[in-house]
Amino acid sequence: MTQDELKALVGQAALAEVVPGTVVGVGTGSTVNCFIDALATMKDQIAGAVSSSVKSTERLQAHGIRVLDANEVESIPVYIDGADEIDHHGNMIKGGGAALTREKIVADLAQRFVCIADASKLVDALGRFPLPVEVIPMAAAQVARRFGQAYGGDARVREGVVTDNGNLLLDVRGLSITDPAAMEAEVNQWPGVVTVGVFARHKARVCLLGTPEGVKTLRF
Numbered sequence: 001m002t003q004d005e006l007k008a009l010v011g012q013a014a015l016a017e018v019v020p021g022t023v024v025g026v027g028t029g030s031t032v033n034c035f036i037d038a039l040a041t042m043k044d045q046i047a048g049a050v051s052s053s054v055k056s057t058e059r060l061q062a063h064g065i066r067v068l069d070a071n072e073v074e075s076i077p078v079y080i081d082g083a084d085e086i087d088h089h090g091n092m093i094k095g096g097g098a099a100l101t102r103e104k105i106v107a108d109l110a111q112r113f114v115c116i117a118d119a120s121k122l123v124d125a126l127g128r129f130p131l132p133v134e135v136i137p138m139a140a141a142q143v144a145r146r147f148g149q150a151y152g153g154d155a156r157v158r159e160g161v162v163t164d165n166g167n168l169l170l171d172v173r174g175l176s177i178t179d180p181a182a183m184e185a186e187v188n189q190w191p192g193v194v195t196v197g198v199f200a201r202h203k204a205r206v207c208l209l210g211t212p213e214g215v216k217t218l219r220f
């Protein structure tokens with residue numbers, strides 16, 4: 001099975017996690033695009049979606065799915081999103097598609113984070129994928145230096161990318177993330193950091209993992 005077929009498989013499987021009659025939290029990325037396309041088949045059974053990016057909003061609306069502003073929603077039962085890496089505890093690296101801040105906001109509204117991913121995303125330890133960090137533009141160089149001092153990583157601005165929030169992204173290479181929760185808490189306090197792409201506080205509770213043998217369900 002190709003990676004695209006595995007993404008389609010988990011996108012379809014995620015429909016079983018949707019709670020009929022409620023608002024669904026929707027992430028961003030190529031795996032989530034498969035979920036959005038599948039969700040269109042049950043659009044009359046949900047109360048709408050809260051989206052984590054302009055791209056996902058456009059795709060949802062193209063299917064005729066109502067998109068609510070996050071400010072209109074107090075709580076949602078489930079948030080469905082992909083990941084760049086997920087470990088065996090449900091901690092993730094996210095932000096490869098530049099949507100990490102809005103993803104964390106929608107995840108924060110949700111009672112349960114369901115991660116959908118192909119098997120290549122499952123890792124023993126986070127950090128092989130360059131860690132995205134959304135930063136206020138005037139702080140980019142300072143945050144990059146601080147990463148080097150604190151964690152030894154090499155942080156570079158992602159060329160040509162501006163987030164949906166008008167900020168820059170750093171990608172940090174060469175990290176070995178031994179304590180994701182501690183790193184998330186620490187980096188999020190540095191002046192100029194909007195969001196670090198470690199999702200430990202908002203980790204996945206369930207991962208639907210696409211494998212050549214079918215969808216494996218991991219619970220954390």
Ligand SMILES: O=C[C@H](O)[C@H](O)[C@H](O)COP(=O)(O)O
Nearest residue numbers: 029030031095096097098099
């Ligand atoms: O900013 C993007 C998100 O965190 C995505 O969920 C992540 O990059 C995974 O995307 P994909 O499903 O395309 O691999």
